[in-house]
Amino acid sequence: MQRRFMSIRFKFMGAYLLILFAVLILIAGVLPSVMSQYFIDLKTKNLQKTQEIIQATLEGPNDFRTDESAQSKLETAAQAMDINIWICTDTTVTNNIRVYTYGSENSPQIANTELQPQSLQRIQDVILNKGMRPTQNAFPEIFTGNTLSIGYSQKYLSRVNVMTGDGSILSYNETKQAAVFLHISMDDISTPVSGMYRIVLFAMLALTVVASLVIGVISNNIIYPVNQMKNAAKAITNGDFSKEVNISTNDEIGDLAQSFNKMAHELQEVDKLRSDFIANISHDFRSPLTSIKGFLEAMLDGTVPQEDHAKYMQIVLDETNRLTKMTNNILDLTKMENGQEELHRSNFDINEMIVKLAIGFEQRIEDKKLKMEFQFLQEKLYVNADLDKIQRVVYNLIDNAIKFTDEGDRISIETSIVGKKAYVAVADTGRGIDEESLPHVFERFHKADKSRGYDKKGTGLGLAIVKQIMLNHQEDIQVTSKEGQGTKFVFTLPLAYKINLVEKK
Structure with a gap:
């Protein structure tokens, strides 16, 4: 029960109905009063119009009483105005008041x-001459209903x-002061006001039902x-x-559902990578461990x-x-991905660095009878x-090129400047990579089946390390x-701009 009251549906409906009731109650309180x-x-305006007629009559040439x-x-x-007129005169300074009344026969006397x-x-x-503003029920002993008096x-x-x-009798006119009261019944107002209350009440009930349905749908x-x-x-x-959210609305909920499905897909990919990682590392560790165990047992027995x-x-x-190298590569790659290895930038001639690295591969190149070509558009870059880190990138690329080329193939290394960047290309005329494997070449432990046959000693981490080094440099490969x-x-x-400009001069 508590869980239901804390649900979004209950909160949403409660808030909506609360606002609705507050508005309707405000209307119910204000509209009838208005x-x-x-x-x-x-x-009051009608009474004031009658006041003008009375004033002209009382101030006429004769005593209104006669x-x-x-x-x-x-x-x-x-x-005509359906009102009661009182003209109150006093004959002494005491409360001896005489009242002259005018109105319908049914008017209170x-x-x-x-x-x-x-x-x-x-x-x-x-x-x-103190006057009296419009007042309701000013004389309750006379009028039983709701009456407005001025x-x-x-x-x-x-x-x-x-x-x-x-x-003899001498007659003359004397000016005196009287109190004039005008009374009009307010009972005819109660009917439309009561009707207004009923309309508001019915509207509240109808809107509550409609709002409940609308809120339910929303x-x-x-x-x-x-x-x-x-x-x-x-x-x-x-x-x-594999669980997906089947929502296709063009609103924030739809965007959230798409983001959720994308997250689930990426988690699925991560889980697959984790499984592949465990499978690959198990395979790559098991092979050398099996060889070590077999040879040691053979020597012992x-x-x-x-x-x-x-x-x-x-x-x-x-x-x-081989196991040590693989372990070090895994640790290095993990540190790079976690940002635990800082870059120590410096200005250096990449052409010179490439040539020095290539000399280290001279024996392997000669053994496979490969051709190594350098295409440097300028002497120093x-x-x-x-x-x-860049030495490691170039080393891994040359090492891969040598592994996957056959006798008589060619390896070329080219450097150039395009815009504000130095471009380095390592190409070979070897076996190539099939279309299915090409998108995955930078993934951990990824080896195409053909590659496994050609390079059984590879760890499958070289290109993943290359990719991560370039990412840490915020560069592309x-x-x-x-x-x-x-x-x-x-x-x-x-580019190291200043040095390159000096070299050009």
Whole structure:
């Protein structure tokens, strides 16, 4: 169970749904409030429009309380806008407030209702010109539903009758202050707001279902290849490098699958090289060890006469030297590959070095009646490299050329300058290398079957060492060959510019 909750699918779906719910909850909280505020603003504007009509009526030439025309205007405005109009006047400085109401017959009446102290104070504040902003449910003892009210102070003409000393009545208009309240029902807002809540709730449920399906498909597209790679990785761990991930999408997952398959293929190649390495080294070590053991046993049990001991001891020594050379080559190659051998670069004349090395092969060349040719485009050619390592490269190439050429064949060594590089080529007219073996000539212990027949004493490490030396120099070596027509190796080295310029002068 814990493993399931920690899975990518669960995390992906959980994160997606969490974001979805957060957005929907935000919408559910904000949208109805925005919508409600919109209706409130709309109703407030309607109330403010009625306010202008009331102001003109109250400030007219007559007392609105006795003027039937004013009463009709107020009643018509209230019913047309479906609102309640209160005009509150006070007759003394105390809370003796009289309220004149206008509105529909179904409107709440204030006549028989006792106002709460808070409501009385609100009316008194408005009369004193303090005003009241749009307020919901300002008079709960009067209105049972949700009501929006605004209040403002308004002057009005009051007809005053005064009895004179002679018993006559004198009438005049006096300006007084009243509190006008406009009330409008908000119950019609609750219906669309409630509908909005239902729509948001339905949208949340629908989007949750759709999102779950979409997330399921998306997560499968991600998790399926991940599971494939996981299973392939387990197979590789168990030694099965043939397991591949069958994904061909044109996205990052597809790129990852291709990289994984490439890695598996390279691991398979490495494993094959390791197996071949063990097989080859076992074969190459077993042959001389078998000879050494056989000759020693023969000498110990008397099979070999005493007078022949020296002869066979020399064979044993040769085989021992062969094993020592092979072991040293393996160690040297391993150090080179691991970067444990530093290069000691210097400037030297590679033409001179080649000639000196060739002199060391003079006897073998004469024994096979080979022709050795030198083609130097200039008398001296200075390069910058590790002298000992390049000597080993040239030695191995000449040694191979001699091994795989027959009597009367020709070996040629050429040096030249192309661009900013010195080119060295070692070519022969010997047996050549078949097309199948050519790509593998620089691999450890690689020997073509024909080569094994011709060179039973070779270790199969010479060209691998040559390749690694050139790699350590960050230079290139190439081989071209055609079976029955010969082989050519070409490698490059950096020039020692200053010295070459001096030589040219």
